[in-house]
Amino acid sequence: MGTNYDVVIVGGGVVGSSIAYFLSANPDFDGSIAVIERDPYYTASSSSLSTSAIRQQFGTAPNIAMSKFSIDFLRQVKTRLAIGDELADIGLHEPGYLVLATPERADAQRAKNRVQRGMGVDAELIEQVDLARRFPWLNTDDLALGSLGLGSEGWFDGPGLMQAFRRKARTQGVNYLAATVTGLTMASPGKVGEVVLDNGERLAAGTVINAAGPWSAGIARMAGAELPVVPSKRCVFVFETPARIENCPFVFDTSGFWLRPEGQLFLCGIPPVREN
Ligand SMILES: Cc1cc2nc3c(=O)[nH]c(=O)nc-3n(C[C@H](O)[C@H](O)[C@H](O)COP(=O)(O)OP(=O)(O)OC[C@H]3O[C@@H](n4cnc5c(N)ncnc54)[C@H](O)[C@@H]3O)c2cc1C
Missing domain, CATH: 3.30.9.10 (D-Amino Acid Oxidase, subunit A, domain 2)
Known part of the structure; x- marks a missing residue:
């Protein structure tokens, strides 16, 4: 028999792990969350290869709004992602x-x-x-x-941020599974029912979140959807x-x-x- 999760997140990079953190920290959410990450060392993940710089100087309002939210959060990471007395230091510098x-x-x-x-x-x-x-x-x-x-504007330790999200999410009850997602089965048109893993396990999922970064088009295709995401x-x-x-x-x-x-x-x- 498979395992049930309210939310299954495919990909545990900075996007998947931040979703896991924010969702599990939300007092209005009391469901179960699993993050499926095939590489616990994040060797090829963008999140571990990133230059990890942040700017506000974008040309469109939505980008600027997202970046403002992000810099405010990065300034609070030390305490927001602390575990007990252990602060999360991501070495944020803001020289512009x-x-x-x-x-x-x-x-x-x-x-x-x-x-x-x-x-x-x-x-x-x-x-x-x-x-x-x-x-x-x-x-x-x-x-x-x-x-x-x-x-x-400036830069920070990006892989450190990803690990801090991951550690904090786990203390908030998120389950990280080291496995590769090899398929999705549909409960109904447009609704994923099960996430199939390479170890043969099948996870029943209320909601599936595709956070597979450069590989997200492949995950979408498993559900019959085309995503215009191409690795570069x-x-x-x-x-x-x-x-x-x-x-x-x-x-x-x-x-x-x-x-x-x-x-x-x-x-x-x-x-x-x-x-x-
Ligand atoms: C060289 C470089 C420099 C960059 N510089 C900056 C910068 O200065 N500022 C900035 O804001 N952004 C920068 N970026 C972009 C930023 O790093 C990415 O936007 C961000 O890391 C994306 O995170 P992610 O979680 O979506 O993807 P990823 O970190 O790639 O995570 C996706 C995860 O999904 C997992 N996965 C994929 N398929 C499966 C599967 N089938 N089953 C299980 N797991 C799977 C992968 O193992 C991976 O860990 C840079 C990127 C690169 C490559």
Whole structure:
């Protein structure tokens, strides 16, 4: 006989584990929750490979609203995800994002800044001449301006956040199962009835949540649905330099290139021109 859960979450990365945490912390919910995660080491999960940076400087209101919620939560993680006296430290730094714009992109950047300011985002537009003065290590030759977030932007320990969600969810009664979801059976059209695991177990589920990240299209297909989610390769590089840059923000170049400090080192990357 199979096991029953009110909610089965497929994927225990930061999304699946945060859903498990928030749902199990909700006083209006008293059901049972299982998270199915095939890799307890999270070797290939986005959540353990992420650059773990957060910004407020988006161009649309929903993205800004989500990011505001997130930074408020990240500031409270220490106590919200504490277990007993053990605080959850995710090393949040908030030195801001410096988003650069060429003359061709300057108007679009100004328009974004108006949306951001309208939603209470503290981002300062800095014209080229001041940019060169305030960031002497930056080559400003092809730039028109930069937009500097004055707080609520930076980076943190992303894998640490995922583990903190997971640990806290477990103390709140969530059951993590190390298994691969291989199939979904339908109770009725559009309603999943059972989650089938590679160990032969079948879990009856009231609700199934697809939190399989880059693999979520495959999970959706098991229920006969098409999700437009396609994995996309990204590379992050580490370098060191004898130069010391005090209070270096997350720098987002107009080319898509980005860099940020990580201790004494730097991380950087650029979106690939062509996927391979
Ligand atoms: C290089 C890189 C840099 C990034 N930088 C940033 C950044 O700076 N800021 C930012 O906000 N975001 C960033 N992201 C994006 C961010 O990391 C992801 O949005 C986030 O981690 C997604 O979490 P997730 O839980 O949805 O997916 P994942 O962490 O991938 O978790 C999905 C889980 O589902 C499991 N799974 C899949 N299929 C099955 C199955 N059949 N059965 C059981 N389990 C299954 C997998 O094992 C995996 O653990 C970055 C991502 C990458 C790759």
